[in-house]
Amino acid sequence: MSVDGSTTGTLRDGVTMVEVAGLPVLLAPTDGAVTGGLLFRVGQADEPLARSGITHLVEHLALHGVPRAGVHQNGQTGDVWTAFHATGSLQEVVTFLDAVCDRLRDLPVGRIDVERKVLEAEAASRGDRMLDASRIYRYGARGHGIAGYRELGLTEVGPQDVRAWVAERFTRGNAVAFLTADAVPAGLRLDLPAGERYPVPDTDTVGTYPAYFSTGTDGVVLDAVVDRSVEARFVARLAGRALFTELREEGVAYVADADYTPRDATTAAVTVYADARDDDQGAAVGAVVDLLARLRFTGPTPQELSETRTALLAESEQRQDPAAELPAHALAVLLGTEVPDDDETRARIEAVDAAVVRRVADAIWSTALLRGTPRGAAWAGMGPAADRSERAVVGTTWSEPEPDRARLVLGVEGVSLLTDDGPRTVLFDELAVMLAWPDGRRHLIGTDGTRVMVDRPRYTGLTTEVVAREIDARVPGRVVVRRTSAPAPAPTPPPRARRAWSFLWRALVAVVRAFGMLVGLLMLFGMLTALLPDGWEVAAVGLTVGVGSVWFARVFGRRRRTRRR
Template identity: 40%
Template structure:
């Protein structure tokens, strides 16, 4: 049974465990509460709170998620009391002497992070805001000051915005949670970058991934388990197309949950995996769901509910519900809801899944043939203003009083200043504007014929709190237009060339005409005297002279070319 307690004004949950004592302090704040231009502040504070602890002899960890930040530890009662007391002390008095060090550590962490198939899904669904920010780097790190961090702590890392949970038989002796007072913060409202669903986008990953948003219900979480069984049977067991077929169900904190499914694929089998994946979704959408799969999923969950550690295992999720105002069911209530889930309920969930579906397909493939609409990769409109062409290729940039449009052959990219989530600014003048809808517009002054003052006008148009200063680029990182190939200069022409060509032409015509008539006369004349041989010799010599007279014309014309 989970007990409700209070420690220093922080709501506290306590449940028994047969293993080592472990505990967590969870705050209702995460990346979704930030902005793109100032992203990373929650993660930075989490690092600063843990950094002075050094290398502990027991397990300690921190995690920043879209809507929550948790400090977790496992060890003895004394270890847990010391850890949580120290973390709260650091939050109240941040060790800002380590600020620059921790910034560099976070940059290194991001640069070394491996890419996962699902990393880009949030930005495609939500855009460059709230729940979509987990797809982006922490660009705000360089700008944060100690005062920025203290203000963030005062708003978010408070007693009223936290829940402590402990898996153990009692609250550790000596535990103190010295946190500032504040208010409980609501979960941010989720945005959308998708004009319509179901939708799809193309990725370079060798996997098919489904992302959907459904109402948070027991039937929806059960559907995830049933879908996983169907994908495994269809794509791995029967067809041998995939190795990994998995699903996930994650409450968002606002009454909805993200439901995902993934199937990997070899390059030569991507068509088959995509087709088989969509067939499974279509099958469940029309209600063709096996009762045996539902029974097996329910039985597996009932087995987990029967373990002695069930209450301790529920503590993290229970704490999140408490922070967000979502209902917490008793074990008996959850068992009753689980047993009541029917095929009809799963059919309804399948309808929700397909209605909100965002499908990630491998490169070179589409899903429009299955009723999915391509997610937008270009803007639907452009700004009004003068247009400046690119120095190479087609396209150019159009500058308006309220934004910028980059014109491309395959469609425009428009970011209006009011909707700009962040503008990355390089010292050499390059700018990258990222719209709230995740449209990215890159401006390289070296590649555009822009009038003086253009970059300054763009900087003035974008609100100052959305500017992100980027490190200087080396010369070879700045694109340059290809040099124009110079045409060889024409040869100089002398004054005497034309007269020589005229005289040569006249002489050739005159002599060639005379000897042409003589040649014709010899062919039509009757056979005559022995003097014919002499005449033929004269004609041959005449034609040789004609050719010699024509040579100046040929040589001078070649010289001119």
């Protein structure tokens, strides 16, 4: 493979872009060890849920067997990019980059089972990931929501899937390289197949905002999607410092901060979070909501503005080395955006005032999604996150033996679960994945994140033959993920706050039943006093009370036992 090394542009003083075998390579000289990397425009957000984890698997396979002597190397898979990078001598880094390209052309697919176990162990070591549920609520089971499901499709990925994914996404047309050197070194080949650049997945969201959902886990998280800007990064830093000061001062939280994370060429995520014990979770939610309200309506204090400005300007001064900024420049080229000029960045930091903070805080609130306490956040002007479907499918209804439980509807269009709070429906033509167990249990997840669990043994008469005929025969094989262990579905949003009207409805039903019982008992007492001889009124009262006690225990006691199951 030939190396032309011709200069195609200067991105900034000290940073140039050349082409090697048709692949853009960013160069910037540095003293000391050399760092180089390959970035591909593919990540978790590009994957279908039924094959989620395939990009991470490719990353692991591509690094297996790559020479490691004297070089620090690693790989990373993000939402919209995958990176391979190494630091060492110039020759070691060149060897690493070419070895990764060679591996991608001929992956060791015989190691898929081994690397799958490694990935499962890696996922287990991460523990609770605070934003998983938020991603699913905001994006559903597609795009940026895929990362919330923890690589559900790994068990279905085989050699053919891996080779097809690499041939489509890991190409020179879909890649950018960088190297902290002043020229293209001799011997650098970067031998990758031709291909096209894939656009970043859409960031379409589900539901309306601001919204909240409830969870029993410790801590509070509020995330929002805003335009990428220096000003949004400023407000995130200011909010994090203010929240930490308040919650640590009151002893409510140990960790309290806010992050600004670019998501694609035009948008970024602002995440405000704090850990808290169960009994302090309400206070943490209140602190987050009150902080945003203060920034929206009254703005920050002069001291908060000054301290945040000083911190960000100091960080900007530390980023003067062009070589240190090469990965950011490479990612910007990959996503079709630009790294802001240092002078422009400093000028915009200096220009942030209270009015700018109020405007950005308004933008954060307008797309805010809060993970908070079971009591919700309606008091803050937030609505419950979208929870139920607009309609149920028409089909055969299956019920559980016990009354007052959810009912399952199997139709030609899809599957619905009917609950007191409304239907949950997954249509077959909007199905992201179906987890299937040998005993006939099925877990369907729609592209909007709606999930329906078909727990077959719970429904009278619902046999494996019925499941095969009414569900399996209508589901495309490409979205099926087979399971062998006991059903333990992929992480999905925690149960959302029950709607107030469902409790009111139950209360109304209880009142009507109690009134009916009272009328019935009065009629019974009247009949007994009419039939029994004079002087037997006490016996009539005793019989009426006895019948009423048994009746009450059977009606209300049974309902309580049913709800506890």
